Amino acid sequence: MIIENSNFILEHIASSGQCFRMNKIKEAEFSVIAGGKVLLLKQLEEQKVLLSCSEKDFKEFWKDYFDLDYDYEGIVGGLVTGEDEFLKKAAAYGYGLRILKQELFETLITFIISQRKSIPAIKRCVEELCQRFGERKTDTAANMVYYTFPSPESLGKAGKEALREAGLGYRDEYVRQTALAVAKGDIDLDCLKTLSYEEALKELMKLPGVGIKVANCVALYGLHQIDAFPVDVWIDRILKDIYSNKFDVTIYNGYAGIVQQYMFYYIRSL
Known part of the structure; x- marks a missing residue:
């Protein structure tokens, strides 16, 4: 269509x-x-x-x-x-950029993995994880075999060595422990969707390997809290070099995450 x-x-x-x-x-x-x-x-x-x-x-x-x-x-x-x-x-x-509404568990795990990795390296790692622990499927319309993102139970049961072989490095235990927390119900991801932005950040940062940057990424891309404003090395560079640390994010209340996404996409092109 x-x-x-x-x-x-x-x-x-x-x-x-x-x-x-x-x-x-x-x-x-x-x-x-x-x-x-x-x-x-x-x-x-x-x-x-x-x-x-x-x-x-x-x-x-x-x-x-x-x-x-x-x-x-x-x-x-x-x-x-x-x-x-x-x-x-x-x-x-960056005209044409949109913030996707991604599945929450996948967003949580992939952004834990993303720390100190380039985007191509993250993609390779995520795909390896899916092939090892996801479900193999065939789509006739797309004429394509693919693998789903692993379930919390599948990743929680995975051994540390198997996760490390997928390219996770030191993040292997963060991923396993977070998956276990979700599988056991120690954190209710559906409940996060009912919380405010600030409350969601606090709950997310209780998880292994989730600091303020990853929590903001999960809030923006997984919870679709488009007021979230993740600060990574690229955005930090903009705030320092372009705005002398005087950028007023409150001007963009209600859509700060969209502004951040355009900033990020543009600065990487330069």
């Missing part, structure tokens, strides 16, 4: 560092694995995207996953026409 949206550029979303299972197949064509499903996408025009799924699957899952009902046009348009020169350039450069 073909959809039309004024702010949906696949290249920008796939390269934005928020999702580690959206990959470029060839020019303008991408695959994404999420929610136990696989989807092929092709950018036909700036506002037209071809999807390999049925209309039913699109309405039941992918439309929400890509947050296609949210008005990015108003936010991005406001940044492009605003007075902040850096944000004007960032918004124009």
Whole structure:
């Protein structure tokens, strides 16, 4: 099926560092694995995207996953026409970026893994984890064999050596202990969805390997708390070098995470 949206550029979303299972197949064509499903996408025009799924699957899952009902046009348009020169350039450069609504457990584990790793290295590690501990599936519409993201039970039962062989390094025990906490119900991920941003951060940081940066990433990409503003080395560089540590994030209350995503995508291009 073909959809039309004024702010949906696949290249920008796939390269934005928020999702580690959206990959470029060839020019303008991408695959994404999420929610136990696989989807092929092709950018036909700036506002037209071809999807390999049925209309039913699109309405039941992918439309929400890509947050296609949210008005990015108003936010991005406001940044492009605003007075902040850096944000004007960032918004124009990254036009089409959207914050995905990712599965919470997957987001939690992948951002624990992401610490001190490059994006290609994270992708390799996540894919290895899925092939070792996920479920093998075949999608006839996409003509593709793929692996789902492992369940908390599967990762919790995995041995430390097996996890390390997947490329986790020192993060192996963080991943295993966090998976066990979820599997045993020591933390209720569904309950996190009902908490405020600040409350969710506090609960997330009780988990092994989850500091303030990872907690903010999980809040933004897994809980869709779009007021979250993760600060990694790239954003820290912007805050220091561009804004002399005087950036007022409160100006962007309600969508600070979207602003952060455009900042991150743009600074990495420079």
